[in-house]
Amino acid sequence: MSQIELTELQRRLVIETQSGLPLVAKPYAQIAATLGCSEEQVLADMSLLLEKGVIRRIGLVPNHYRLGYTHNAMTVWDVDDAHASALGEKVGALAFVSHCYLRPRHLPLWPYRLFAMVHGKTEQDVEQQIACIHELLGDHCRQADRLYSSKILKKTGMRLKPKFVPLPVEKN
Amino acid sequence: MDDFDRALINQYQGGFPLTSQPFLQLAEQFGCTEDKVITRIESLLADGTLTRFGPLYDVEVFGGLFVLAAIEVPENRFEEVTGIVNGFSEVAHNYARNHRLNMWFVIACEVAEQAARTITDLEGATGLKVYAFPKEEEFYINLRFEV
Numbered sequence: 001m002s003q004i005e006l007t008e009l010q011r012r013l014v015i016e017t018q019s020g021l022p023l024v025a026k027p028y029a030q031i032a033a034t035l036g037c038s039e040e041q042v043l044a045d046m047s048l049l050l051e052k053g054v055i056r057r058i059g060l061v062p063n064h065y066r067l068g069y070t071h072n073a074m075t076v077w078d079v080d081d082a083h084a085s086a087l088g089e090k091v092g093a094l095a096f097v098s099h100c101y102l103r104p105r106h107l108p109l110w111p112y113r114l115f116a117m118v119h120g121k122t123e124q125d126v127e128q129q130i131a132c133i134h135e136l137l138g139d140h141c142r143q144a145d146r147l148y149s150s151k152i153l154k155k156t157g158m159r160l161k162p163k164f165v166p167l168p169v170e171k172n
Numbered sequence: 173m174d175d176f177d178r179a180l181i182n183q184y185q186g187g188f189p190l191t192s193q194p195f196l197q198l199a200e201q202f203g204c205t206e207d208k209v210i211t212r213i214e215s216l217l218a219d220g221t222l223t224r225f226g227p228l229y230d231v232e233v234f235g236g237l238f239v240l241a242a243i244e245v246p247e248n249r250f251e252e253v254t255g256i257v258n259g260f261s262e263v264a265h266n267y268a269r270n271h272r273l274n275m276w277f278v279i280a281c282e283v284a285e286q287a288a289r290t291i292t293d294l295e296g297a298t299g300l301k302v303y304a305f306p307k308e309e310e311f312y313i314n315l316r317f318e319v
Contacts, residue, residue, distance in 0.1 A: 006234050014229055020217075021226040023210050025193055043190050046227065050190070054233045057186030060213065061224040067181070067319045074269065074276070085309060092311025100311040103240065106303050109272070115240075115305075145271070153266035154258045155223050158231050158280040161261065 004052050009037060010045050014054075015160050017046075021058075065152065069119045071126045072149045075133060076112035078105075078142045084113055090136055091116050096129045111143060176202065177216060178319045180209075237284040238264075240305040241291060242273040243298065250274070256297050262290045273303065 006014065012035055021027045028046070029039040049055045064072065079087050084102050091114065092100030099117040116133060120126040130146055173181075179202065189197045199206045216222045232238060245253045250268075257263055257277060266277035281287045291302045 003233060003235055017227050018229060019226070020224055021188075023214050023225070025195060025206060025210070027194065028190070028192065039192060043192075047190050049227075052233060053230060055227040056230050058188040058190070058227045059184045059186045059225070060181055060188075060216070060222050061228065062181055062185065062319070063220055063223045066221045088309060088311045092313075099313055101240075101307040102309040103305040103307055106305075110303065147269040147271045147273075147276070149267040149269050149276075151268040153254050153268055153275070154263060154277070155265050157224060158229055158236075158264050159261050160231075160282050 004054065006054070007045075009035065009041070010049065010054075011160070013042065013045055013049075018157065018159060063152075063155075064119060068121045071120045071123050073118050073126050073130070074147045074149070075116045075118055075130055075144065076147065077114040077116070077133070077137060077144045078111040079114050079137060080140050080142075081113070083140045087137055087140055088114055091133055094129075094133065094136075096120075097133075112145065173216075173221060173319070176204070176208075177212060177221070180212060180216075181221075181319050231280050231282055234282075235284065236280065236282045237287045238307070239279045239281075239287045239291070240307070241277055241279055241294075242303045242305065243275045243294075243300050244273050245275050245298075245300065253298050253300065257294060260290060260294065262286065 013031070016031050016034055022030045024030050026039070028042045032039045032042045035042070046055065046058075050058065088100055088102055091097055096118055097116045098119060099115075101115045102113055103115055105111055105113055118126055118129045120129060134141065134144065180198075184198070188194060191197055193206070195209045196206045198209045202209070213222070213225055217225060243253065243257070253275065254266070257275065258266055262279050262281055264278045264280040266275065268274060269276050279287050279290050281290060291304055294302050
């Protein structure tokens with residue numbers, strides 16, 4: 001992944017907006033006023049950050065439990081290392097899989113390498129999704145488990161800490 | 173939740189406009205007032221239907237790191253350990269799960285080296301082993317929920 005370095009203003013913009021946008025008619029103008037720059041600058045920087053992937057998306061983030069997706073499982077699979085990447089591609093492409101990753105094992109406690117998150121309105125939905133993944137993996141899967149989430153303990157998203165550096169003087 | 177709320181949620185999990193008066197743009201699309209859009213989003217946040225409204229940042233694009241981690245928490249210490257773990261600002265999400273490893277959380281750090289330090293600090297603060305599951309490969313992410 002190509003990495004970018006944030007300008008000081010972009011960094012302050014991230015800190016200012018990481019917990020959310022202000023719910024006022026002109027949210028970007030309000031942010032600009034706080035940061036001491038123009039609304040155009042805020043809009044230009046946010047467009048750039050979106051284009052570079054620093055911002056994944058801007059919008060409403062629903063609590064999926066409240067939308068009826070009350071059954072959320074982290075499905076984990078002990079798959080052949082030789083086929084792990086190719087299998088990850090296939091599982092990740094399934095419409096009901098929200099995230100899919102390869103992660104390290106912690107033997108003997110944790111033999112699983114492929115992680116796929118699935119979500120459903122009933123346990124039956126989720127179990128069907130799991131069966132579908134199982135079928136796709138076939139003989140490449142030695143063992144598997146599913147970890148249902150029983151409670152959201154925290155969901156705040158990333159938080160940058162403000163650095164204690166003097167703010168640059170705005171040039172007029 | 174009514175049809176208006178559903179339409180808002182289905183259409184704006186991304187793509188919120190970067191224009192001077194974004195709520196006005198939504199209002200014109202939905203044929204309502206700007207005020208209605210703003211007050212609805214406010215109330216969906218207040219009643220917990222939405223967890224957030226705004227940009228979702230990916231720290232890894234500017235040199236940071238997300239690490240999934242888990243702890244085997246003794247049942248009688250679950251509440252206490254939840255408090256300790258959630259008290260770390262680096263912990264972005266935390267879920268209770270039904271497994272021997274019963275607490276799973278995501279550490280999000282602006283500087284990659286900070287993640288290892290956070291894990292050490294978490295072990296010190298809880299007295300429990302923290303298992304790290306850094307991602308080795310990421311596949312397609314699809315995070316939209318239909319209501």
